Amino acid sequence: MTGNQGIQVLPPSAAERIAAGEVVDRPGSVVKELVENSLDAGARRITVELVGAGRRLIRVTDDGEGIAASELPLAFQRFATSKIRAAEDLQRIHTYGFRGEALPSVAAVARVEMVSRVRDGEASRITIEGGTQTSHGPASGPVGTTVTVENLFFNTPARRRFLKSPAREAAVIIEAIEALALAAPDVAFRLIDEGREILWYPAEPFADRARRVLGPRVAAHTLELSARAPVDLEGILGTPQAAQLRRTHQRFLVNRRPVRSPLLARALTEAYHTLIPDDRHPAAVLALRLPPQEVDANVHPRKVEVRFVDERRLFDVVTREVRRALLRVPLVHVVSGARTAGLGEVPGGPEERPADGRSPAHDAPAAGLLLALSTPDAPTRAPVRWPSIRVIGQLALTYIIGEARGDLILIDQHAAHERVLFERLMARRAGEAGVAQGLVAPVVLDLAPGEAEVLPELSPALRAIGFEVEPFGPATVRLTAVPAIAAGRGPEALFRACLHDLEGDDGPHAGRSLEERLAIATACHTAVRAGDPLDLVEMAALIEALGQTEDPFSCFHGRPTMIQMRAGDLERWFYRRT
Ligand code: ADP
Ligand code: MG
Numbered sequence: 001m002t003g004n005q006g007i008q009v010l011p012p013s014a015a016e017r018i019a020a021g022e023v024v025d026r027p028g029s030v031v032k033e034l035v036e037n038s039l040d041a042g043a044r045r046i047t048v049e050l051v052g053a054g055r056r057l058i059r060v061t062d063d064g065e066g067i068a069a070s071e072l073p074l075a076f077q078r079f080a081t082s083k084i085r086a087a088e089d090l091q092r093i094h095t096y097g098f099r100g101e102a103l104p105s106v107a108a109v110a111r112v113e114m115v116s117r118v119r120d121g122e123a124s125r126i127t128i129e130g131g132t133q134t135s136h137g138p139a140s141g142p143v144g145t146t147v148t149v150e151n152l153f154f155n156t157p158a159r160r161r162f163l164k165s166p167a168r169e170a171a172v173i174i175e176a177i178e179a180l181a182l183a184a185p186d187v188a189f190r191l192i193d194e195g196r197e198i199l200w201y202p203a204e205p206f207a208d209r210a211r212r213v214l215g216p217r218v219a220a221h222t223l224e225l226s227a228r229a230p231v232d233l234e235g236i237l238g239t240p241q242a243a244q245l246r247r248t249h250q251r252f253l254v255n256r257r258p259v260r261s262p263l264l265a266r267a268l269t270e271a272y273h274t275l276i277p278d279d280r281h282p283a284a285v286l287a288l289r290l291p292p293q294e295v296d297a298n299v300h301p302r303k304v305e306v307r308f309v310d311e312r313r314l315f316d317v318v319t320r321e322v323r324r325a326l327l328r329v330p331l332v333h334v335v336s337g338a339r340t341a342g343l344g345e346v347p348g349g350p351e352e353r354p355a356d357g358r359s360p361a362h363d364a365p366a367a368g369l370l371l372a373l374s375t376p377d378a379p380t381r382a383p384v385r386w387p388s389i390r391v392i393g394q395l396a397l398t399y400i401i402g403e404a405r406g407d408l409i410l411i412d413q414h415a416a417h418e419r420v421l422f423e424r425l426m427a428r429r430a431g432e433a434g435v436a437q438g439l440v441a442p443v444v445l446d447l448a449p450g451e452a453e454v455l456p457e458l459s460p461a462l463r464a465i466g467f468e469v470e471p472f473g474p475a476t477v478r479l480t481a482v483p484a485i486a487a488g489r490g491p492e493a494l495f496r497a498c499l500h501d502l503e504g505d506d507g508p509h510a511g512r513s514l515e516e517r518l519a520i521a522t523a524c525h526t527a528v529r530a531g532d533p534l535d536l537v538e539m540a541a542l543i544e545a546l547g548q549t550e551d552p553f554s555c556f557h558g559r560p561t562m563i564q565m566r567a568g569d570l571e572r573w574f575y576r577r578t
Contacts, residue, residue, distance in 0.1 A: 022105075023101050023102055023105040023106075024102075024105045024106050024109060025159065025162075026054075026162075026163060026164075026169060026172060027050075027053060027054025027055060027058060027152060027163075027169050027172070027173055028054070028169065028172035028173045028175070028176045029176075030054065030058050030106055030110075030149055030152065031048060031054065031058055031060070031173045031176050031177065032176040032179075032180070033097070033102035033103075033105075033106065034048075034058070034060040034102075034106075034147050034149070035048065035060060035176070035177065035180050036096035036097055036102075036180065037060075037096075037097060037102065037103075037145075037147075038060060038062035038064055038145065039096060039180065039183075039184050039187065040064075040083065040095040040096050040097055041062060041064025041065045041066070041144075041145065042064050042065050043062035043063050043064035043144065043187060044063055044186075044187055044188065044203065045062065045063050045187065045188045045189075045190075046060065046061070046062050046187060046188070046189050046190070047059075047060070047061045047062075047189075047190040047191075047192065048060050048173075048177060048189075048190070048191045048192070049061075049191075049192045049193075050170070050173065050191070050192070050193045050194070051194060052166065053166035053167070053169040053170040053173070054152065054169060054170070054173055055151075055152055055153075055163070055166070055169070056150065056151065056152075057148065057149070057150050058148070058149040058152070059146065059147070059148045059149070060146070060147050061144070061145075061146040062144050062145050062146075063142070063143065063144040064144050064145060065118060065119070065143075065144075066116045066117045066118040066119070066121075066143055066144055066145055067114075067116040067118065067145060068118050068121055069116075069121060069122060069123075069124035069138070072114065072116060072124055072125075072126045072136065073126060073133060073136060075103050075114070076103050076104050076107050076112075076114075076126070076128055076133070077100075077104060078100065078101065078104045079099070079100040079101070080100045080104075081097065081098060081099065081100030083095045083097055083098045083100075094255075096257065104131070106149055107128040107129075107130075107131055108130065108131040109130070109152065109153050109154075109155060109156050109159065110129075110130075110149045110150060110151055110152045110153070110154065111127070111128075111129045111130075111149070111150045111151050111154070112127065112128045112129075112147065112148065112149050112150075113125065113126070113127045113128075113147070113148045113150075114126050114145065114146070114147045114148075115139050115141050115145070115146045116141075116144070116145040116146070117141055117142065117143050117144065117145075118143065119143050122138055123138070123139045123140050123141040123142075124136070124137065124138055124139055125137060125138070125139035130154070130155050170193065173191075174191065174198075174199065177189060177191055177199065178213045178251075179251060179258035180258060181201050181209060181213060182206075182209055182210060182213055182251055182253060182258060182285060182287070183253050183256045183257060183258050184256070185203070185204055185205060185206045185208070185209035185210075186203050186204075187203060188200075188201060188202050188203045189201040206234060206287065207224055207236055210235070210236035210251075210285040211236055213251065213285065214236065214238070214249055214283055214285065215249075217242075218238050218242045218244075218249055218283045220242075221238055221239040221241045221242035222236050222237060222238055222239065222242065222283075223236075223237050223239060223325060223326070223328075223329050224236060224237075224325075225237055225286075225321060225322060225325040227321045230317055231288060231289075231290065231314065231317045231318070231321070232288065232289035232290070233286065233287070233288055233289075233317075233318065233321055234286075234287045235284060235285055235286040235287060235322070235325075236284065236285045237282070237283075237284045237322060237325060237326060238282055238283030238284055239326075239329075239331050240272065240275045240276045240282075240331050240333070240553070240554055240558070240560070241331075241333050241560075242282075242283045243272070243276040243277075243280035243281060243282055243283065244280065244281050244282075244283055245279070245280065245281070246281060247265060247281045249281070249282075249283035249284070250264075250265055250268060250281065250282065250283065250284055250285075251284075251285045251286070252264045252265075252285075252286050252287075252288075253285075253286070253287040253288065254287075254288050254289075254290065254295055254306050255288070255289055255290060255292070255295060256287075257306070258304075259304060259305060259306045260304050260305055261305070261306070263308065263311055263314065263315055264286060264288075264318060266315065267314075267315050267318040267319045267322065268281075268282045268284055268286075268318075268322060269281070269282070270315075270319045271318070271319045271320075271322035271323040271326065272322075272323075272326070272558075273558075274551065274554060274555070274556040274557075274558055275326060275331065275551060275553075275554050275558055276554070276558040277557060277558035277559060278557075278558065280558065284322070286318070286322075288314075288318075290308070290314075293309070294308065294309045294310065295307065295308055295309070296309075327550060327551060330386075330387075330553065331551070331553040331554065332553050332560075332562060332563070332564045333553070333560040333562070333563045333564065386546075386547035386552060387404035387405065387407075387409075388404060388405075389402040389403065389404045389409055389411075389543050390402060390403045390404070391536055391539045391540050391543065393536070394413075394533065394534055394539065395410070396530075397530065397531050397532065397533055398412070398413060398414075398530040398531070399411060399412060399413065400413055400416075400534070400539045400542070400543065402539075402543065404564070405567070406567035407564050407565060407566050407567050408564065408565040408567075408570060409562055409563075409564050410562060410563050410564075410565075411542075411543065411546070411561060411562040412555075412559070412560070412561055412562070413528050413529075413530070413532070413534060413539075413542065414527050414528060414529050414530055414555075415554075415555035415557075415559055415560070415561045416542055416543070416546045416552075416555070416561040416562065417523075417526075417527035417528045417542060418523045418524055418527045418555045418556065418557075419523075419546060419549050419551065419552065419554070419555045419556065419561055420527075420542070420545045420546055420548075420549055421485055421486075421522070421523035421526055421527055422519055422520060422523040422555075422556050423549045423550060424485055425465055425466075425483060425485060425519035425522055425523060426515075426516065426519050428466075435465075435466040435483065435484060436466040436467070436468055436481040436482070436483065436484060437466070437481055437482055437483070437484040437487040438468075438480060438481045439479065439480055439481060439482065439491055442478050442479060442480045443478070443479045443491050443492050443495075444472055444476060444477075444478050444479075445476065445477050445478075445479060445492060445495070445496070446475060446476050447475050447476065447477060447499075449475075450503050451496070451499045451500075451503070452475050454499060454502055454503055455469070455477070455499070457514070458499070458502060458514060458518070460514075460515075461513075461514040461515040461517075461518045462518065464515050465483050465515065465518050465519055465522055466481065466482060466483030466484060466485070466486075467479070467481065467482055467483065467495065467498075468480045468481035469495075479491055479492065479495055482494060482495070483522055483526075485522075485526060486522055486525075486526040488526075489525065489526050493525075494522070494525050494526065497521065497525040498518060498521040498522055498525060501517070501520075501521035501524070501525075502514070502517055502518060502521060520556055523556070528542075546561060546562075
């Protein structure tokens, strides 16, 4: 550091520029503030124009209530707002703005012109440059307000340097408009970039707006969610087929305010657990309405985050409602034409034929399958969403070919059986008859150091699932029973494979309970595999059992159990229909 220049109070213009940085850090935040003002003014149509990705020009035109000529300069004074009158009003904010900061902040770092007219008044115009009013007088124009922001950050080079590429800044602007368009579906939006209209939303119902914002590829695979109690929740949910590689297709609104919410994102992840692969993210628009005292919107300078008073409860309710909505409809993956990236594209699952010698041998898989499927206490749910499938045969010893009302069905035999076994294992509890199957000849096992280590911690979960093991020496145990469902498998190999899967905590199921992870391991190592021949009776039994599960359409790794090709698509393939 050189030379102490002494402490000085910043001149107001400098102080304003610094404060402006909090509210206005890039063109996208200017667009957001201006569009919010238009919405607060009751606009029915809002048009945004851009030049140079907002750096050179941003213009927002609305048909809202306008500002009286005499009040125009006031709008650009700090903390001047028409929306709240006193601090108490902060408790019940129903407008987007309330701090009276946006317009002065924008005007401090750009050249701004505002033309406005109220219904029974004359239009007037004001210009402000770098925080200084340069003109104010009569103008002409329709009822409503047009704000033009030019040369953004002309006097703040540091801000300017922090801007990303024009393409990136434009993307942020579009995202801001989409977010507000979701919040106000009854308002028409237009975005014109370099003279070209790139976005046009008519006034429409929320569900239509949500689908429009998600885009046509995702919109084709969505369902509606609507719950009134205990939380008012509306949404459009992408089916598992619409899951994305990134979280780009998740939008949250709380009391009509677009927000970022890690909590709601986690609730979505939880709701889609086992319905989509762990490396995919659900596509969804969720709109919550909560009593104002249960949310605090005043925690972030740009109000993009909110705080929920009862996070745990909200998480649980949202997770439950989303999952319920998902499980109400058939989530079958429909294939038509070529597969497109991001839709229906599922990465390879875990190794189905591990080669480390610790996996169960292929002993009598079919016998095991039939035994497991015929267990009488299988949980039964009304298979309302389940099509009646006629088995045609087995393909490549891996898939079951079937027909449902003329549609072609392909079922992955391993994934399907995994889902059946997993749900049955989870549905049962220790002590219930039929959980464990005693071994005629108990097996004595020497444990490897890693195995011996995890065993004590695993004991309750092992018992719950149906394994019975007792200590038989320092590093030796006696296996006396295995889950009845898995009785067809070699007990020793199965037990070791399950222990192996639960060693180390870094797998994709690390966050799940031990019991669930053990059920996953047991199901995975018990299920029929690719390569196991099945006869027609076995295949029919498997399909019927699958139809009894809570989620027949995906295995717990989130891969689909079945895909369907509609009769109509087949006809098109063969040019029987165009
Ligand atoms: P806030 O939105 O927090 O009140 P702003 O600085 O964004 O603060 O706006 C200041 C005031 O200017 C608003 O309270 C409102 O009265 C008026 N205003 C701004 N934009 C518009 C608009 N598009 N239509 C009508 N009034 C507007
Ligand atoms: Mg505002």
